[in-house]
Amino acid sequence: MKLTLEEPKILVDSVGVISELVNDVRFSVDEDKISLIAMDPANVAMIIFNLLSSSFTEYQVDKPVNIAINLDSLKAILRRTKPSDVLTITLDEEKNKLQIQLKSDSTRTFNLALIDVEEKEQKIPDLQFPLKVETTSYKFDEAIQDMDIIADSVALVADKDNFTIEATSNLNDAKTEIFGDEETKITATGTEQIKAKYSIEYLKKIIKASKLSHKVTLQFNKDYPLRADYIVKDKLSFSVVLAPRVSND
Amino acid sequence: MKLTLEEPKILVDSVGVISELVNDVRFSVDEDKISLIAMDPANVAMIIFNLLSSSFTEYQVDKPVNIAINLDSLKAILRRTKPSDVLTITLDEEKNKLQIQLKSDSTRTFNLALIDVEEKEQKIPDLQFPLKVETTSYKFDEAIQDMDIIADSVALVADKDNFTIEATSNLNDAKTEIFGDEETKITATGTEQIKAKYSIEYLKKIIKASKLSHKVTLQFNKDYPLRADYIVKDKLSFSVVLAPRVSND
């Protein structure tokens, strides 16, 4: 296995976002992509990540392998990359280590121990949503940060014309209205309004993915999970399935 | 009541400075201005603040009202304004809330609970000073930060020609001399030198007002309060009356 990136930023950013939610993970590497399906330790959020072979300058995988690794250690190494570095990842199966090499005017080599991840294989749940909102990740990002002032949960409210993000505490409340326009497209199967509640703590981690893609697709339903997809065509996808906060109203 | 600001910065900065000294406050809003007179919780500093109607794009006040509010909550909301936002404040007397709306490509609405402030009305003390120093807020700001290295109180010393800021600890001492020139004007009723001591902790909060105005007027006397005025003509005034540190020399 030998993977080369002339612009390591895509990997640095991806690992940064994923490590917000999970730490010890098992990546699957096959001839098409590096992929990851993992639950966060509290079993509230599932991460589904794919980094396609076409993101790499060189992508050479002879047989599918699993690479279990501690993301904090990997992130510490990736944080040391400079824009001029060419990053190469190889697998030393004998020593059971992942080798990361950064090459510019000096050559820096990091060997990271592979770990054991007990976790059984995760299956992506088959979810059906009555509604889909495609908008800019920046707008969603800002809205979640606005609501964070008010409360620890947020309500996503939408019908076929409007998408509203709301929060309410004992004293204060707030809402951001995002209207359907050239940047925001709402697709609804029905005509009724959908209102669903989720944890702001988790949403604040998920919106870090706005550095991966400037578009986000949100699907949700009352007392049902949220699915957020950040996709860069032919490069990567980062998706989260987030359990709902059951609402009392 | 409906107040609109196309450049919210003036309000954001004002609330930031006021909240250094007081937290639960009652603003008075009449047809000319928003105003505030408040003592800090330790009864050491009085804040006198006026934001004139001419600072606003739209200023519509039918009858005078009091708006008691928690400044930390207000500041958290104002910190979310972007330069492109138009900010509108309205009063929802029915729900007992202050509504703050930020409008750019999205519309964000925050409803902030009004609170009860027990405090009786404050009266501005009638003070007579033998001396007035007008200088740049930057110079005064720098001088206080210099003295902060040395001690926890500062002496302001002036005669009709010179203005000096001094601090002395057991080991070290420091002074900044600001001479009368085109930027600094000293007006004295007498010829004797005046020396007065004040808390650096409070002065460090007061000098935050240098972001409101690049001029400051200082009036003081031995064992007598300091009055500092930061004024932007036709826009705002922020003044503090600060109790003295009684000097032993």
Next chain:
Amino acid sequence: MKLTLEEPKILVDSVGVISELVNDVRFSVDEDKISLIAMDPANVAMIIFNLLSSSFTEYQVDKPVNIAINLDSLKAILRRTKPSDVLTITLDEEKNKLQIQLKSDSTRTFNLALIDVEEKEQKIPDLQFPLKVETTSYKFDEAIQDMDIIADSVALVADKDNFTIEATSNLNDAKTEIFGDEETKITATGTEQIKAKYSIEYLKKIIKASKLSHKVTLQFNKDYPLRADYIVKDKLSFSVVLAPRVSND
């Protein structure tokens, strides 16, 4: 004694770097230079510092003097210099204080108490090294920061052609290779490879000197001190002699 600097940055940076390792120190001032030889409190590193008279705009020293001073206090004052300030140092032997004056559009005067430093005079050890590496301080700086991810000690490894910086922990390991080229010159008396271990904690303090000079000279040997020299011709030298971590391999 009267010393004037029109660009105080050289002094600000020097004191910043020295204070990483020592705090209460005694500078010697003679007609040629300000100098310092001091051990860090843990007796692991010796600092040898010289700031030459030619760095100063005015350098007037009538007789050699010792100036014992607390570097944290001095650093707090120097941190207050602005790029436009002219800095003047004088000695008030009567009051036993060092006077530091900063002059731009205002005049700021700090009087810093001289202290007693018990420490006996330090002698620079006479060390012989089989090897000398001259490289850019930036490359060495980066390499130490890379290794800091992995372990708390680092091995410097060199022969006449290559210079490698390595670190190994139970799980992970890393190395940076710096090849001899126009930026990096290796001078060896023998042909064998030299490998020596030092504390990363100390090296991280030493590499702060990369802001003083963009070149560093490293001399080391197995189970023997490291000597690092940061030199700016006709201006200053900052050198550290660092005790080895005795290696078990």
